[in-house]
C-alpha cells in the first residue's frame with residue numbers, strides 16, 4: 001500500500017471548476033445582473049460582491065440590498081415579495 | 090553662266106547700270122568675271138597654299154564698279170560651300186565610316202578606345218585646318234572689297250558689319266553642310282569618346298583622393314573636406330591639377346573644335362549624356378544591394394569630385410581659349426550662357442556650374458530613389474537594419490517629390506511577393522508592421538502608408554486566422570517572428586509601449602500646446618497634407634502614425650480583438666497548472682493602456698480568478714491538517730489531496746467553455762468531491778461545479794525498463810488509466826467506460842497510439858480494439874530506474890481546445906442567417922458583401938436582430954466559401970452549384 005502511494009506521488013491532477021452562489025434565481029432582482037457576476041458597483045465577483053439571503057429566502061447582492069434598505073426608511077421590504085426585510089441569520 | 094544670270098535677275102542689282110552698258114564695257118566685264126571665277130577656284134583649291142592672283146583685286150574692283158559686288162560675294166560663298174562640302178565635310182565624315190555599324194564596337198576595349206580617340210583628333214584637326222584656310226580666303230576677299238571702297242569712314246564701318254555678316258554666313262554654311270550630312274553613328278561615337286575620357290578622369294581622381302587620404306590619414310572624410318574647401322574660399326584643391334591636365338586639355342580641344350564647327354549642341358549632348366551615364370553607374374555601384382549604410386553623401390561627394398571638377402576645368406579651358414577660336418565664332422550656342430565660365434581664379438562657381446550641380450544632384454537623387462523603391466520590399470524585410478537606406482530614400486523623395494512612384498511600385502511588389510496564398514498570415518502581418526515602422530520615417534503623417542497599407546489590410550481580412558495571428562503578435566513575445574525587430578522575446582505591445590515612453594520622454598506633449606513656444610514649434614512644423622491624402626482621413630497636423638491603430642483597423646474594431654484575446658487567454662489559463670500568470674498580468678496592463686480599462690474588465694476578472702484559485706487551493710490544503718481525509722477504499726490506488734489542484738473560474742466572465750461529459754477514474758472523482766466539499770465549507774454558500782474534461786494531468790507510466798512522464802488532458806489520463814486493470818479494450822466498451830462518444834474516443838486515443846503505448850487492431854466485427862503494448866509495471870514492483878523521462882505537453886493535438894473559439898461562437902450566432910443568405914443568393918444570383926450586409930440589416934430585425942459587423946459577416950462568408958457552400962468571384966458571392 002505504501003508503495004502504491006509512492007507511485008502516485010508524481011502524478012498530479014490539475015482540475016477546473018466554476019463556482020456558483022447556488023441561488024434559486026439566475027439574476028439579482030434589484031440590479032438584474034447575474035448572481036454569479038457582480039453588482040454594478042463592483043468590479044470583481046465572488047468574495048468581493050457576496051450574496052445575502054433574507055428571511056423570506058430571497059437573495060440579492062449584498063451591495064444592492066444594502067442600498068435598497070438604506071433608501072427605505074424606516075422599514076425596508078423585500079423588493080421581491082414585499083415582506084419586511086430581515087437578514088437571514 | 091547660270092549663277093551670273095540668276096544674280097543679274099536679282100533685285101539686288103542696280104538696274105540703272107544696265108542702261109549705261111555698251112558692247113565694250115560688257116566685254117570688259119565678262120573678262121573680269123571670268124578672271125575672278127578662275128582666281129577664286131584656284132584660291133580655294135589651293136591645297137593649303139595661299140596663292141592670290143595679282144589681278145584679283147583689280148578684277149574685283151572692276152566688277153564692283155559695275156555694281157556687281159553682291160554677285161561676287163554670292164559666287165565666292167557658293168564656291169566656298171562647294172569646296173567645304175568636298176574637302177571638309179565629306180572627308181571629315183569618312184573618318185567615322187568604320188563605326189557605321191556601332192554594334193560591333195566594344196568600347197570597353199582600350200585599344201578600340203584609343204583608336205577611336207586618334208581618329209576623332211585627326212579628323213577634327215583636318216577639318217579645322219581646312220576651315221581656317223577657307224576663312225583666310227574669305228579674309229582675302231574682304232581685303233579686296235575693302236580696297237575697292239575708298240577710305241570714307243562711313244564705308245569703313247559699313248564694311249565691318251558686312252565683314253561680320255560674311256563670316257557668320259560662312260559659319261552657318263559650314264555648320265549646315267556638316268549637319269546635313271552627319272552620319273547616324275556620330276553622336277554615339279562622341280558619347281563613347283566622352284564616356285571613356287570621363288572614366289579615365291574618374292579613375293585619376295580616385296587615385297588622387299587615395300593619395301590625399303594618405304596625406305591626411307587622420308581625417309576620414311577627405312571628400313567632404315575638399316568640397317567644403319571649394320565652397321568656402323574657392324581655392325579648389327584639384328582645379329589646378331585638373332585644369333592643367335593634358336586629359337582635360339584634350340577634351341577641351343575636342344569640345345572647342347566641335348563648337349567651332351557648329352556642332353555645339355551635339356557635343357554638349359554627348360558629354361552630358363556621358364556624365365549622366367557615369368553618374369548612374371556610380372550610384373548603382375555605391376548603392377547596390379547594401380541597405381545598412383547611407384550612400385547619399387558619398388554620391389554627392391563623388392559628384393563634386395568628378396563630374397563637377399571635369400565641367401569646372403572644361404568650362405575654364407573653353408573660357409580661356411576663346412581667343413584661339415576662329416575669329417568668326419560669333420554664333421552662340423543655346424547653352425552658351427551656361428558655359429560662360431569666366432571666373433577662373435576667382436573661385437566662385439559660375440552660374441553654369443551651379444546649374445550643372447543641381448541637374449546632377451537631382452539626377453542622382455532620382456536614380457537612387459528609383460533604385461531604392463525597386464528594392465523597397467527587401468529593404469523593409471531588413472528593417473531596422475536597413476534604416477540608413479530608408480533615410481536616404483526619405484531625402485531623395487523630399488527632393489524629387491515622387492512619392493506616388495513609391496506607392497505604386499511598392500503596392501505592386503506587395504501584391505506579387507507577399508499577398509499570395511503561399512505566405513503565412515504571420516509573415517504578412519510582420520511585413521505590415523515593418524512597413525509601417527519603416528515608412529513612417531519617410532511619411533510621418535502616414536499619408537502614403539494609408540495607401541500602401543490598404544491592400545495588405547484588404548488581403549488579411551480575407552484570411553480566417555488573421556485575428557488570432559494579430560493577437561498572438563501583439564501579446565506573445567516568445568511565439569512571434571524570430572526575425573522580427575526586437576526579437577528579445579518582447580511582444581509587439583511591449584515594444585510599442587516602450588517606443589511611446591521614449592517619445593514621451595523626448596518630446597513635449599503634442600496636445601498641450603498651451604505655451605507660446607510649443608505653439609510656435611507646431612506652427613513651424615505644419616505641412617499641408619500631400620495631394621495623395623484623403624482629406625477625410627488626414628487633416629490633423631502632426632498626426633502621429635499609430636501602429637496599433639493601423640493593426641486594429643485590419644480587424645475593424647478593437648472589441649473583436651479584445652474578444653479574441655479573451656478566448657486565447659482563457660485557453661492559456663485553463664491549461665496552466667502552476668498559477669503563474671506574471672506575463673499575462675503584464676500584457677493585460679499594456680492592453681488596458683491601449684484599449685481602456687473597461688474593455689479589459691472580463692480579462693482582468695479571469696486573471697483574478699487564477700490568483701484567487703491559488704489562494705483558495707492553499708487554504709483547502711491547509712484544512713487537511715485539521716481534518717484528515719477519509720481513508721479510501723481498500724484495493725484502489727490511493728491518491729491524496731496533495732495530488733489535486735484546481736483552477737476555479739467565475740464562469741460568467743469567461744468565454745463559453747466546451748463542457749463535455751467525461752468519466753474520470755474513481756479515486757480522482759472522489760478527490761474532486763472532497764475538494765468541493767472543503768471549498769463549500771470555507772466559501773459557504775458558494776459551491777463548485779467541476780468541468781471534468783478540462784485541466785491538465787501530469788502522469789507517470791512505469792514499464793519494466795523505463796518510466797515515461799506525460800502531461801495530458803483528463804480524457805487521455807482517463808483512457809490510459811483504464812488499461813491498468815484491463816490491458817485490452819474495444820473502442821465501444823472503452824468509450825462507455827470513459828463516458829465519451831465512440832468517435833471522440835477513436836480520435837483522441839491516437840495520442841497514445843502515436844506514443845507507442847497502445848496498439849490498435851480492427852476486429853472482424855469492425856470494432857476497433859486497443860491493447861497495451863508493454864505491460865505497465867505493477868506499482869509495487871517499481872524499480873529505481875526512472876532515468877529516461879519523456880515530457881509531453883498537452884496541446885500536441887490539433888483542434889482540441891477547452892474554449893469555444895471566437896469563430897465557433899460567431900458561427901453559432903450566424904447560422905441563423907445562413908438560410909436567409911442562401912435565399913437571397915438564390916433570388917439575386919450574386920451579391921457583394923456590402924449588399925448582403927445591408928439586406929440583412931434591413932430585413933433581419935426580428936429575433937435575434939442582425940447586429941454583426943461587416944468584418945464578422947465577411948468572416949462567416951469566408952467560412953461558407955471554405956465549406957464550398959458559396960463561391961467568391963470578383964468580390965461577388967454566389968451559391969456553389
Ligand SMILES: [Zn+2]
Nearest residue numbers: 028031061064
Ligand atoms: Zn444586484
Ligand SMILES: [Zn+2]
Nearest residue numbers: 039042049063
Ligand atoms: Zn457588489
Ligand SMILES: [Zn+2]
Nearest residue numbers: 056058078081
Ligand atoms: Zn423576499
